[in-house]
Structure formats: C-alpha cells, structure tokens
Amino acid sequence: MITLEHVSKHYGETVAVDDLSLEVAQGEVCVLIGPSGCGKTTTLRMINRLIEPTSGRILVDGHDVTSVSPEQLRRGLGYAIQSVGLFPHVTVAGNIMTVPRLLGWDRPHMQARVQELLALVGLDPAEYSDKYPRQLSGGEAQRVGVARALAADPPVLLMDEPFGAVDPLTRERLQAEFARIQKELRKSVIFVTHDVDEAIRLADRIALMRDGHLQQYDTPEALLDHPATKFVHDFMGADRALKRLGRVRVSDVMRNEVPTMQDGSGAETMAQRASCAESRFVYIVDAGGRLEGWFDCVAFREGRVARDAITSVDWREAAVRPDTSLKEALSRMLGQGFRSIAVVDGDGRLLGDVALAGIEETMTAGDAYITHAGGEPEVDV
C-alpha cells in the first residue's frame, strides 16, 4: 500500500506538486495522468526519493520512505522508465540481475530468476539472456525493462511512461501483457502516462492532475461518467463512450457458442443444416480447432458455389484474443469491414466471436459488463 499525505514539492517559487494526498491499495494500479508539467512524474519520483518532497509524508506499506536510506528504499521498489535505461554494456541477463545483485542474491538464484522473468515478459530466455541492449528492438527493450523492475519481486512498481517510446501496435501488445502480468502478480503499481486510453485500459484508479493539483482520483468509469470538474471532462475526451470500450475485454462479451465446421468440403451439406439458420457466417476450423476461415451462408444462398462462399484467413491477422480490448476489436472490425470478428487463443484455436451488436449492447448497458484491468468485476455506483 502506498500513501501520500499532503505532499508538496516546490522549486523556489514554482509549485510542482501541491498538497497531494493519495492512497493506492495493495494490488491496485494507480495511473497518474495529466498534461505535461502537471507534476505526475515528480510525484512518482518522490515515492522512491529521486526527488525529495518539500513537505508531507509518503508511506509504503505503513513505513515512512525516509526511515531507510534512499538506496535501501529503491531496491524494494521496482522502477521502469520510458527510455528504459538498460545498461548498454551489460547483457540482458546482467541488466535483469541488477537489483538482485545489489541485494546479494547468490548466482544460481539470480540465474533462475532471469529465466523466469524473461519467460514472464514473453522473451525466450535461451535467445535473449546473452544479448546486449543494442541488439534489442524497442518493444523487446521495454519488456526487459519491465523484467528488470520485477527482478527482486518488489511489492510496489513505479512505472514512468514505460510504453511511451514504442509504436502503437507494440504498445497495445505491451499493455495487454502488462495487464496479464499484473493480474498474476497483483503488485501495487503507480503508473505515469499522458495517454488517456492507456490509463483507462490499465488503471484500477486514475489520478488526474493539473498544475500540481489532484483533480480527481477515482475509477476510470467514474472519471468518464462523473467528471468532477470541467477539466476532467475535457481531458477524458468527447469520445467517452468509445473510451469505455477500452475497459472491456473481448472475453467479457464474446459469444462462446459459434457454428463451426471442419474444412470447407462439407460446406454444402452444412449450409442445408441449421448452422446457416442461426448465423450468417460459419467458422471453418482444422482438426485441432484452429481457425482457417469462414463460410458465408448468404453468399452461398445467393447462388454462388460453395467454394466461393469460403474465405480463408490467417488467424494471426483476422482474429482477436480474449484479452484484446473491445475498442481494439471494434477498430479491427471496422477496418476489415465485418460486423463480427473471431476470437482465438494464442495458438489460433477458435474460442468464439464478438459481434457489433454485442458491442453496442455493452455501450448502452453500462457497468454490469465492465471488468477492471485488475480482474474483479466492479459495479459503478
């Protein structure tokens, strides 16, 4: 648990953070957001004492952060930053071992931990352990940065725009993985960003700041639906209904029972049967359940031969995952010109689909569908 009590930071006449009080519960993701210069990064850096507050107290798990040396304190708080800051002269494994080495872990323990963490962030330990940072892509470097922050298993994670410096596609992927990792590890996270969508997607609570003042500190739903000030309203943006979709995962609204058939050869008989009655598209899967394409009943009925009513696809391109946000799924649907999109697992096995109608329902039905990035469903009051 992280508690900020009346924390202020002044630089001469300039007030960077003014009387900020904030509480982050154990296992929650608190996203600090606001326009540049609002004091969000200053706030983050005061927690691990890279900046000392002018006044106020900061407690981590009930202990005042000034009760130990800054070095001691920082070794217990994971730290990941936008420009990653990997040590260029040290291998990936060496980088990840930084804090464990400072804490005096023994070598086998550290090496085992490196393997574990690389696997956790989705990098093959055999391939990446001995690489140097300059051999990594931006996304890979960010993953290593996150692994390094998690190395000593700190209960608290401080992240300063950790996905800020990568391309949108990679960012989307890193966000999904961060959500997955967080669901598993349940760290108390303070996450700085200026990206509203990122905040909405990852936060349990958002602290919106402006000119050093806290504007509102609440769930993303509350900020979207009940903005405390006009500034909050404007900052969250006009497309709030759309933004809400960033909070919902495909798995929350997907239809699990979808008509399928194995390979396209039985298409004609299939078309006669009930499948075409309940749905326009029948998904085609291989013997292992992997998505191969779909069969368009309408096209078939309109007199095309069965072969022409079949669309073959690569599941990597044409489907979404259960942990994809509805916003992303909707954008993919619109991009491809379909009214529904298939949902597959990591190996391409068909799990179900999401239809535009289902998304519409979510947009109007409200909070009952909302699941927080952290996991538990929560109903807004």
Add this chain to the structure above:
Amino acid sequence: MTAVRSRWTGPAAVALAIVAFGYLVSRQDWWAAALAWMFPGQPDTIYPSASVALLVMQHLEIVGVSSAFTLMLGLPLGIWVTRGSGRDFRDVVAATVDFGQSFPPVAVLALTLTIFGFGPWPPILALTIYGLLPVVSNTVAGIEAVPPAVLDAARGMGMDRWRVLFEVELPLAARVIMAGVRTSVIIIIGTATVAAITGFGGLGAPIFAGINVQNYAFVLEGAAAAAMLAVLADVALAQVERLVTPAGAGTG
C-alpha cells in the same frame, strides 16, 4: 575461427612490433651504419655520449612518470567536475587545463628550473601539465555522454553513487577516456624531447646536441627514435583502448 583471429591478431601484432623495436634499438651498430650511410661527409654520425638504447630508456622513464601523473591527476579531476560537488568548478578546471596546454612547455621548464633546479622534476611537471588536457576533457566528455536514462535507472534501482560511478559511468566512458590517455601519451612522448634542455637526457639529448654542433645526423637519430616510439605507443594504446571497452558499449 574469425572471432579468435580478430581478438588476438591485434595484441599479437603489437607485441611483435614492441619486440622488434626493442631489438632495433639495441643494435647500436645498425644505427651507426645507417646514419653513416645517410650522412657520408660527416665524421661523427652517431651521438657519442649515450647509446640509442639508453636514450630510449631515459625517454620512456620520463614519459612513463609524466603519463602516470597525468592520469592520476587528470582522471580524478575529470570525474570530480562531473559530480555534484565539483560541477561548479567544471569551467574553471577546463579553462585551467586548457591554459596548461597552451602554455609552451619550454616556458614551464624555464620557470620550474628556477624553482626545482636541474633534475627530473621540472620536465616531469611540465609534461604532466602539458598532457592533462586530453585526459581531463575526455573523462568529462565520456562521463557526460552516458545517457541520462541509464543514470536515472541506475539510481532508481538503488545503486549508490560509487556503484553508479564504477559500474555504470566509468565502464561506459572507458573508451573515450582511454582515447584521451592515448592522445596525452603521444603528446608527452613528442614533447619529452624538450626535456633534454634540463640535462635529463632522453631522445632530446642528441637532437639538442646536433643543433648545437650543427650535426644533423644526431638530430635525425633522436627524432627518428622518438617518432618510432610515438607510433608504437599509439598502436599499443589502441589495443588497450579496445580491451577496456565493454562488449556491449562497442563502437556503435
């Protein structure tokens, strides 16, 4: 196979060159023959007071001591002005060191001679001051080139200032610092010929003697040996530079 070759050919070639130079220097008869052949009319073609080998040894001695002082002084100075406590002095130190190099060594010698008298200290002092600039400026440049994000991450993960210096800043700056040391040593080797004025010997001795008696064979003897020494030091230090550069920091 290629990896082994690229790693060892450099040092091996340098070792070979050093041995060859050592042997060449020890063959006083070769020098005598070569100089006699180049200056046919000259009765004395080789500096009579000391052998080439002895002159090289004297030269190396003064260069070694001066370079060591330059390093012992320049490195901490360069590090200090990049710390919080010394940052205010950065410009002062830079200007002083700059001045040190723009001040003619002969003038420093003349001044120090009046204080210390004849002996090894005036030339050592003059050469040390003269060689400081590349070491200090490269130390500062190398350390300041460490990306701020790397330092932020290092501190943010709980490294204390000494670890940040020794495990992050110095390894990353090593190549640039070493390049400064290399430049400094080369300058000192060349300038050390001036030290002969103080009667300390070295490869400047035949040069000054040659100028005095208008025997250009002597001048060539000293100058050629000093030039060879400088080239050798340059390639040897280039190898050291490679050795101290950490793998990932590369030349990229």
